[in-house]
Amino acid sequence: MKFLRLLILFLFIQSHAQQGGMWIPSLLKGMNETEMKNLGMKISAEDIYSVNKSSLKDAVPHFDGGCTAEMISNKGLLLTNHHCGFDNIQSHSTVEHDYLTDGFWAYSLEEELPNKDLFVRFIVRIEDVTTKVLEGVASLSNESDKQRKIQENISNLTNSSPKESWQENSIKTFYDGNQYILFVTETFKDVRLVGAPPSSIGKFGSDTDNWVWPRHTGDFSLFRVYADKNNKPAEYSKDNVPYVPKHFFPISLESLKENDFTMVMGYPGRTQEYLPSFAVEQIVNTLNPAKIEVRDAALKVQDGFMRKDKAIKIQYASKYASVANYWKKWIGETKGLKKSNAIAIKQKFEKEFQEKVAKAGKQAEYGNLLSEFEKNYSDINDYALARDLFSEVALRNTELLSVGYKLYQLEQILNTKGEQSFNDRRNNLVNGLGDFYKDFNSNVDEKVFEQLITIYSKLYPSQFLPENLKNIDAEKLSKEVYSNSKFVSYDKIKELLTGDSKTVIANMNNDKGYQIIKAIADSYFNQIAPKYDEINLKNTALQRTYMKAILELSPKSARIFPDANSTLRVTYGKIKGYKPSDAVYYEPFTSLDGVMEKYIPGDYEFDVPQKLITLYNNKDYGNYGVNGKMPVCFIATNHTTGGNSGSPALDKNGNLIGLNFDRVWEGTMSDIYYSPDICRNIMVDVRYILFIIDKYANAKNIINELKINYPTKKKTKK
Structure with missing residues (x-):
C-alpha cells in the first residue's frame, strides 16, 4: 500500500x-x-x-x-x-x-x-558580472546617464576580463537590466x-x-x-x-x-515575456496588423514572379523565405494571444502585483509603475506604428528604397563627418552593392513598391506623412520612379556615385527614387525617432524597475526566467x-x-x-x-x-x-506569453x-x- x-x-x-x-x-x-x-x-x-x-x-x-x-x-x-x-x-x-x-x-x-x-561561435565560460557593471550607477538620477555609465562599465570589463588571445569577451543584460553576464567565446x-x-x-x-x-x-x-x-x-x-x-x-x-x-x-533571439498588458494590447491591435499587411502584399508580388521564372525563383528564394517567416509568425502570434486570452491574464497578474506592492509597503517605489506604463504606451502608439512602417516599407521589403536609404546615410555622413568619410563610405558602398544587384530584379521590385507605397500612405499617421506621398497614384508613381531612377541597376548606381561629393549629392537629389526615400527618412528622423526614443527610454527604465519588483516580490519558488537575448539557453x-x-x-x-x-x-x-x-x-x-x-x-x-x-x-x-x-502556429505567441x-x-x-x-x-x-x-x-x- x-x-x-x-x-x-x-x-x-x-x-x-x-x-x-x-x-x-x-x-x-x-x-x-x-x-x-x-x-x-x-x-x-x-x-x-x-x-x-x-x-x-x-x-x-x-x-x-x-x-x-x-x-x-x-x-x-x-x-x-x-x-x-x-x-x-x-x-x-x-x-x-x-x-x-x-x-x-x-x-x-x-x-x-x-x-x-x-x-560558428562556441561558449567557453559564463560568469555573472552584475555588481561590476552596476558600479556607480545607483547614484545617478538621469536615465541617459545611467545607460552611459553601464555601457562604460561594460566596455571596461569586456576589455579587461581574462581570456586567451584567440577568444572574445561579451557582456549581455538579463532581466531587463537587473543582471549582467560575461560570455567568453571562440569563433571559427x-x-x-x-x-x-x-x-x-x-x-x-x-x-x-x-x-x-x-x-x-x-x-x-x-x-x-x-x-x-x-x-x-x-x-x-x-x-x-x-x-x-x-x-x-x-x-x-x-x-x-x-x-x-x-x-x-x-540561442533564442528575443522574447518579451514580462511586457505589461498595455504593450501586448498595442502589439495585437496596432503593430502586428500593420506589419502583416505590408509583408502580405510584398509576398504576393514576389510569389507571382517566382512561380513563372526559375531565375527569379533562385534570386528571390532566400529573400522570400525571410520575409514570409515573420509574416506568418505575426499572424499566428496574434491568433494565439487572442485565443489564450493573454491580455486578460496579464491584467490579472498586474492586479495581483499591485496587491503585493501594497502588502509589502512598496507603494512609493512600485505603486505607480502600471499607470505610467499605461500613459506611455498611449503616448507612443502613433510613433511606434510609424516606426514599424518605416522599417517594413523603406528598410526591409522595398529593395529600391533600401538601397536609397544607404545613399541617404551617405549624404548624412558628408554633412556630419566630411569629405574623407564620405569617400570611404561611398567606395565601400559601391563595392558592396555588387552582391545585392546579383539578386535584384527591377520588375519584381517595381510591383512591390507600388503595393507598399500605397499601404504606407494609407496607414502612416497622417500628421507625419510627407507631402509628396499624400493622395498619390501609386501605379503612376511606380512607373515614374523605376523608369528614371539610377537605383534600378548596378551600372547605373555606380554612374550615379561617380565624381566629387558635390556632384554625387546633386545627382542623388535629382534622382526620383532618392527623392522618395529622402522624404520618408526625413519624416522619420525629424518627427518620429526623437519622440519615440524619448518615450521608449522611459519605458526601458520602467521595465527594469518592474522586473526588479517582480523578482523582489515573488516567492523563491517562482519560475522567473530571463527573456531571450541570443545567449545560450x-x-x-x-x-x-x-x-x-x-x-x-x-x-x-x-x-x-x-x-x-x-x-x-x-x-x-x-x-x-x-x-x-x-x-x-x-x-x-x-x-x-x-x-x-x-x-x-x-x-x-x-x-x-x-x-x-x-x-x-x-x-x-x-x-x-x-x-x-x-x-506550431497557435503557439508562436510564446515570445510574449x-x-x-x-x-x-x-x-x-x-x-x-x-x-x-x-x-x-x-x-x-x-x-x-x-x-x-x-x-x-x-x-x-x-
Missing part, C-alpha cells in the same frame, strides 16, 4: 512537473535540475554545463549569429537547419548547378565547399558546406506549411568546422584541418513516444500532442506517409523527388524505419523562439534525437535525417563518422 501511494505521488509529480522557460545553462542546479529529473532526465546539470570538463554546451555553437547548430562527430561535422544554411547553399547555386533544387553532398573532404563570412571562420537535401525535402511544404503542424519537412543541412593545426580558430586556409570539438552528440535511434523527456539547447519538456481548437487533436508524430499524402507533382512547395517516392514505395528505410513507417517530425513542449532554429533536441541521456526548426497547453516546438526526427543521408544521398562517408546508438533489443521471456 505504501509503495502504491509513493507510485501515485511520483506519477503526480511527473505529470505536473513544470515546463516552459529559457534557462541559463550555468545556473541549472537546484530548482531546474529537480524539475528536469522529475520530467525524466537521467544526466546532471554538471553534464550540461561545466568549465572543468567537457559538457553538452561545448557541442552547441551559435551558427552565423542567427541560428543554432550542434557538433555530431569528432571531425568537426556540424548539423543545423536547411533554412539556416540556405543563403550558403544558394550562394553556390546556379541555373546549371542548382543545389537548392537538386541538393548537394560532399563524398570527401576535398569536395566540401567554403563559405565566405560564415562563422572556416566553415564548409558538406551536405544539403533538395529543397523539396529540406523546405517541403515551404511557406504554406511554415509555422504549422502536422509538418513533414526534412529541415537540415550539414557543414564542417575547420581549425588550424593546433585546433584553434583560423580564417579559411587549404591547410586547415577538421576541428576536434570538446564534445559531440551521440545519436540515438531508440523509438520515441509521447511524454518522453526532451531538452533543447540553443536550455529549455525542457515532453513530447506531447495538443488540441488547437474544438474537436481537433494533433498527434505528436508524423511519418513519410504524410509527405506522400501532400505530394503534388511539379508543385513549387509540395513536389517530391522520384528517388524518395521509390524508397517509400519499396519501404526501403534501412535502420531508420519503425514498424513499416519512416518517422519524419515530432513536437514537444520545449519553449523556443527564433534563434533556436537548428537547436539539438536531446533525450534523457543527452543523446541527439531531433533537430528543432519551428513552432507561454502556455504549455498549446505552445509546441517542431523537430525533424534524427532518424529521418539519417535516412536521407544514407538511403537517399548514399553518403556513407557521413554516416560512418557518426556515433549512432541503435535500439537495444528487448529479451523475450521463455
